[in-house]
Amino acid sequence: MAKFSMAASNLCVAIVALAAVAAAAVGEAAAVEHTFVVSEMKMTHLCNETLVTVVNGQLPGPAIEVTEGDSVAVHVVNKSPHNITIHWHGLKQRLNCWADGVPMVTQCPIRPGHNFTYRLNVTGQEGTLWWHAHVSCLRASLHGAFIIRPRHAYPFPKPDKEIPIVIGEWWSMNLAQLAKNMEDGYYDDSSSATTINGKLGDLYNCSGVVEDGLVLDVEPGKTYLLRLLNAALYSEYYVKIAGHEFTVVSADANYVRPFTTDVVAIGPGETLDALVVANAIPGRYYMVAVGGQAPKPDIQIPETRSRATVRYAIGAGNGDEAAPPVAPEMPDQHDFMVSFNFHGNLSSLNRPGSPPVPATADESLFVVLRMGSICRRGRLSCKRSGSKESIIVETMNNVSFQLPAVAAATPLLEELYYDHRRNGTVGGSGLDQLYTLPDRPARPFNYTDRALIPWGPNEAWLEPTEKAALARRFRHGAVVDIVFQNAAMMDTDNHPMHLHGHDMFVLAQGHDNYDTVRDVARYNLVDPPLKNTVLVPRLGWAAVRFLADNPGVWYMHCHYELHVSIGMAAVFIIEDGPTLESALPPPPVDFPKCDQQ
Structure with a gap:
């Protein structure tokens, strides 16, 4: 891939900025461009000098400010020693899953010394969102605001x-x-x-x-x-x-x-x-x-x-x-x-x-969020409850997420796209290794039993779990209900569950264990809030509903870094719709390749 010219970029940004001002004067959509140079720099706080990965030498990084309907291009130039992707948190990315920025789910990462341009569409969204690296822990220093102002009035x-x-x-x-x-x-x-x-x-x-x-x-x-x-x-x-x-x-x-x-x-x-x-x-x-x-x-x-x-x-x-x-x-x-x-x-x-609240759901999932453990070095049995023989993981319905082994070469989104074009005849891909997210946990228990909070011995029998490429497929246009149940297993943190590419109607939240008969009657189908990140309360539950109408492979995960890093995640695969206007288009011609050196 050709290196990005910083001099050309600066001239281009200046020209586009003038065009954006002229367009704003007549209320037209503008083309907005930014250049993000990712590099390491030393910063001193608390008497310590720390090497920090930042964008354009700033912490937080630069804010992107646009008007609803604008088109946005962000040129990411990776001068850091790390593989980088940028996720545009909360942008729906309609028919644009390629720009979602999740390594090996939607794209190969941008390697050191390389660049990639994210092209974004902000039509139909207003308010405050943000961008951040989707690389483990680096979002602590690689992040910034993404502000979309209304074209007319607040x-x-x-x-x-x-x-x-x-x-x-x-x-x-x-x-x-x-x-x-x-x-x-x-x-x-x-x-x-x-x-x-x-x-x-x-x-x-x-x-x-x-x-x-x-x-x-x-x-x-x-x-x-x-x-x-x-x-x-x-x-x-x-x-x-x-x-x-x-x-x-x-x-x-x-x-x-x-x-x-x-x-x-x-x-x-x-x-x-x-x-x-x-x-x-x-x-x-x-x-x-x-x-x-x-x-x-x-x-x-x-x-x-x-x-x-x-x-x-x-x-x-x-x-x-x-x-x-x-x-x-x-x-x-x-x-x-x-x-x-x-x-x-x-x-x-x-x-x-405003989008109407779908009256009924086509599919319903009950997803328990909790800790578990796996044995080190692939052993089948080991000591649990904080023993060094086992590793604590986070799970959804007792499965801890890991990417398929063969996904090291091709992102899941590319495999899905080309699989569809081959009429599903692909073999040996990461799609073959996906494990279906169950409708409900295989082993029910009293999810909010406080006796399960301390490590051992009460919770030890519930700890064994497995790691897999957890996924769920939805037909285009399906209405999906999910009840997230927070379980008291070794911790009781709330869980901010973030779904890429979609907003979720938050129908209700509650304390203790979810009860279908009792709690469905509490659902707000009139004016529930729409969120891309839903906080599942401590020792409680949250019920959400979303319309699966944006084709692609979308990450669903807890936004606590520890939790997602150790497995509280899944991929939601949304199938193409019946028309060209509801099907995922091809990847960008300059899409990053995993074999870049």
């Missing part, structure tokens, strides 16, 4: 200013080593700090010198649209601003019925849009993000927390500027009802053109 008063708020983590350790630790069965690593827009904030210091924190300058009476996204590897976050309230207007780039709250809860992978009015007494106020975690007997990690400062403009009657900023009273990090209640408040803002 369904709420236009804010005076829009501000992206990216919650992330700073890792002093090497992220590639972190990924290797996960693969080797060591899970006790934790981040060094929480960040807001890449800054650690004044809760952290290096030899007595506090770290820089984000400062948001506001003017009295003005309204600000905060575009929040959680790019952290591990934690859901509770966010508050002292003396202020949020009016939540969108979640996962879908408008919601506005509601006001003093705290928002945002899980890994989720995005939220919230209006904040600068209507407090002029002064300085802390915005605090604190990471939630399950209480004991779950394994505890150090509390994760950061804060930024909301500062009223000088001359606005700030009072004593030497006084410390006002701090909010934060929820307890173990209080999962904050998250449960927040997500339960979300409902769709039904507008003309």
Whole structure:
């Protein structure tokens, strides 16, 4: 593949930028281009110099800002030593699964020294999404906002200013080593700090010198649209601003019925849009993000927390500027009802053109999310419950995901595409090694039995599991119901389940074990929220419905990095529709090859 010319790129971007301005002036769709140079650079925090993989020398990476209907081209130039793919989190990628960016599921990775251009379509979507590397752990430093503004008007008063708020983590350790630790069965690593827009904030210091924190300058009476996204590897976050309230207007780039709250809860992978009015007494106020975690007997990690400062403009009657900023009273990090209640408040803002909720489902799955274990070195029997003879894995219906062995040469999406064109006569491919995700677990148990949380001996009989290329095929146009049941097996974290290429109607959520007779009656079929990432509550369940109308091979996985890295994932194969307009087109001519050197 030819190397990408940076000089040509800069000229092209300048020309396209001028064209985009002209197009915006007449309300026409624009062609937007970005160049992402992926490289390593040294950054210093907490008195340590760390080698970090970043885009264009930035952390977070550059925000992509477009208008609904634009076309987007992102030239990724890989100058890092790592294989790279970029996933456009929440973009539906209609008939464009080739650009979804999952290594060996939808594409061969971009090798060091090579480049690839992602061509994206943002028609029919508005709001805040994001992009990130889909390479184990590297998304901690390779991520940024993806903002799609409406072509006409917001369904709420236009804010005076829009501000992206990216919650992330700073890792002093090497992220590639972190990924290797996960693969080797060591899970006790934790981040060094929480960040807001890449800054650690004044809760952290290096030899007595506090770290820089984000400062948001506001003017009295003005309204600000905060575009929040959680790019952290591990934690859901509770966010508050002292003396202020949020009016939540969108979640996962879908408008919601506005509601006001003093705290928002945002899980890994989720995005939220919230209006904040600068209507407090002029002064300085802390915005605090604190990471939630399950209480004991779950394994505890150090509390994760950061804060930024909301500062009223000088001359606005700030009072004593030497006084410390006002701090909010934060929820307890173990209080999962904050998250449960927040997500339960979300409902769709039904507008003309909003997708209708399908009245019934064609297929129904009951998927239990839990830990298990496999024996090391392929042994059939071994000691469990934390023994070094076994490795802990995450599972969906007691199967832990791994790519097919032969998928090292050809991504599953390419195999599916060419298999269809050969009328299904392919042999020896990764498709032959797919294991069908069962409708329900083979071994039912009391999924929320608290006695199963500690490692051994009560849960030992449930631990044995298997690894396989877990998949499920759906005919084009099928309506699919999934109940995700969170199980108390060695941990009780909530699970932010992310489906690529589709939004899901969140019909209901609940505590304890799902009961079909009781809980189906609670389904919201009028205005359920549409989400691409659904938080399955701790010791509870969430019921979703989606329309399988986007052909391709789409990843479904938990967005906690540890969980997806050790197997809480599957691929959903959506078949072609009956017409050319509903069938997957051929791959791009410059698609990455796996044999690149």
